[in-house]
Amino acid sequence: xxxxxxxxxxxxxxxxxxxxxxxxxxxxxxxxxxxxxxxxxxxxxxxxxxxxxxxxxxxxxxxxxxxxxxxxxxxxxxxxx
Amino acid sequence: xxxxxxxxxxxxxxxxxxxxxxxxxxxxxxxxxxxxxxxxxxxxxxxxxxxxxxxxxxxxxxxxxxxxxxxxxxxxxxxxx
Amino acid sequence: xxxxxxxxxxxxxxxxxxxxxxxxxxxxxxxxxxxxxxxxxxxxxxxxxxxxxxxxxxxxxxxxxxxxxxxxxxxxxxxxxxxxxxxxxxxxxxxxxxxxxxxxxxxxxxxxxxxxxxxxxxxxxxxxxxxxxxx
Amino acid sequence: xxxxxxxxxxxxxxxxxxxxxxxxxxxxxxxxxxxxxxxxxxxxxxxxxxxxxxxxxxxxxxxxxxxxxxxxxxxxxxxxxxxxxxxxxxxxxxxxxxxxxxxxxxxxxxxxxxxxxxxxxxxxxxxxxxxxxxx
Numbered sequence: 346x347x348x349x350x351x352x353x354x355x356x357x358x359x360x361x362x363x364x365x366x367x368x369x370x371x372x373x374x375x376x377x378x379x380x381x382x383x384x385x386x387x388x389x390x391x392x393x394x395x396x397x398x399x400x401x402x403x404x405x406x407x408x409x410x411x412x413x414x415x416x417x418x419x420x421x422x423x424x425x426x
Numbered sequence: 427x428x429x430x431x432x433x434x435x436x437x438x439x440x441x442x443x444x445x446x447x448x449x450x451x452x453x454x455x456x457x458x459x460x461x462x463x464x465x466x467x468x469x470x471x472x473x474x475x476x477x478x479x480x481x482x483x484x485x486x487x488x489x490x491x492x493x494x495x496x497x498x499x500x501x502x503x504x505x506x507x
Numbered sequence: 508x509x510x511x512x513x514x515x516x517x518x519x520x521x522x523x524x525x526x527x528x529x530x531x532x533x534x535x536x537x538x539x540x541x542x543x544x545x546x547x548x549x550x551x552x553x554x555x556x557x558x559x560x561x562x563x564x565x566x567x568x569x570x571x572x573x574x575x576x577x578x579x580x581x582x583x584x585x586x587x588x589x590x591x592x593x594x595x596x597x598x599x600x601x602x603x604x605x606x607x608x609x610x611x612x613x614x615x616x617x618x619x620x621x622x623x624x625x626x627x628x629x630x631x632x633x634x635x636x637x638x639x640x641x642x
Numbered sequence: 643x644x645x646x647x648x649x650x651x652x653x654x655x656x657x658x659x660x661x662x663x664x665x666x667x668x669x670x671x672x673x674x675x676x677x678x679x680x681x682x683x684x685x686x687x688x689x690x691x692x693x694x695x696x697x698x699x700x701x702x703x704x705x706x707x708x709x710x711x712x713x714x715x716x717x718x719x720x721x722x723x724x725x726x727x728x729x730x731x732x733x734x735x736x737x738x739x740x741x742x743x744x745x746x747x748x749x750x751x752x753x754x755x756x757x758x759x760x761x762x763x764x765x766x767x768x769x770x771x772x773x774x775x776x777x
Binding site for chain 3: 478482485499502504505506
Binding site: 525543544545 | 656676679734749756
């Protein structure tokens with residue numbers, strides 16, 4: 346299956362891209378996607394602890410079970426206001 | 427000595443006057459003034475517990491020592507806002 | 508700390524107050540409170556509240572509260588407007604603005620001011636019943 | 643509960659917002675918060691902040707917070723404006739208004755919203771140094 350990934354804030358600077366796609370085996374979780382992205386963009390890995398994960402417009406935890414065509418967003422802590 | 431007394435809010439309705447004067451012996455306290463006013467306006471006495479007392483523009487307690495020509499104000503709890 | 512205390516029968520002109528606000532470049536938070544007259548007072552329908560103040564003392568007591576605010580928080584400006592006389596239901600009777608570096612102190616100071624004002628500033632209100640106040 | 647959520651690069655037009663306020667006759671309190679860009683960010687002089695949002699998610703997360711506000715307090719209206727893009731020092735980046743029957747709930751809800759927003763609503767800021775932003 347394939348998911349769509351968007352990076353926000355300085356994660357976009359770290360990866361050099363705003364969006365990408367990832368091919369994953371069935372029953373993959375957000376954590377599997379993270380590992381694949383860390384392999385592709387090693388500079389993201391140190392951000393793992395504070396990294397926020399969303400699927401669609403809702404926050405999800407690393408154990409979230411992905412589905413084909415999910416829209417995933419990865420970003421650092423928010424700073425509105 | 428003589429002090430000037432002003433009533434505010436419904437104390438004015440209770441006494442029927444906005445202002446009055448009171449003659450007092452030297453070394454009188456606010457509590458002495460209160461007693462004289464209660465004698466003159468008995469309908470004020472039930473208000474004693476919640477009554478606020480000011481001399482000039484500052485709150486004072488019943489044991490406050492009055493001086494000739496003091497400007498005293500008597501009023502119920504405040505309700506601004 | 509900039510201070511402005513207005514006790515007046517005039518309508519509160521929020522737009523003019525917003526336009527005359529001064530926020531220094533080190534100030535990050537403005538908290539504004541507006542108290543409006545509600546249509547019910549202790550269960551009875553009313554048309555307005557009639558406000559009365561012992562004005563010089565009210566001004567002095569507001570200033571004593573502002574002295575405390577100035578000591579407790581790094582506030583750059585407090586502006587206060589309290590109306591007198593007849594204030595119709597829905598109209599504001601009180602307008603308070605606090606400008607501070609951060610929001611926590613702006614919120615704390617604004618709430619402190621309003622709470623204490625209701626304890627110490629000699630202003631009173633009297634309900635005006637609906638029937639005697641044609642709209 | 644009336645809700646308005648605006649996430650936009652436009653200047654925050656406070657006067658228009660004040661004029662479009664709706665306060666029912668049973669509402670006694672309006673709390674308004676304005677967050678302004680300060681001239682220093684973590685010790686460095688800046689000229690502006692550049693705000694970015696994941697907009698559909700930001701709007702959804704704001705709505706989730708408003709759902710909580712609606713459950714916890716008898717609020718009649720919440721209006722929120724957050725700017726995007728470059729916001730110069732001294733300009734407001736955030737405007738929040740809460741209308742409630744009494745001041746305690748209006749203050750509580752406004753503070754809850756701002757605190758939680760800073761935890762959950764996907765908006766980020768980047769300082770713009772003074773030198774690269776001629777005034």
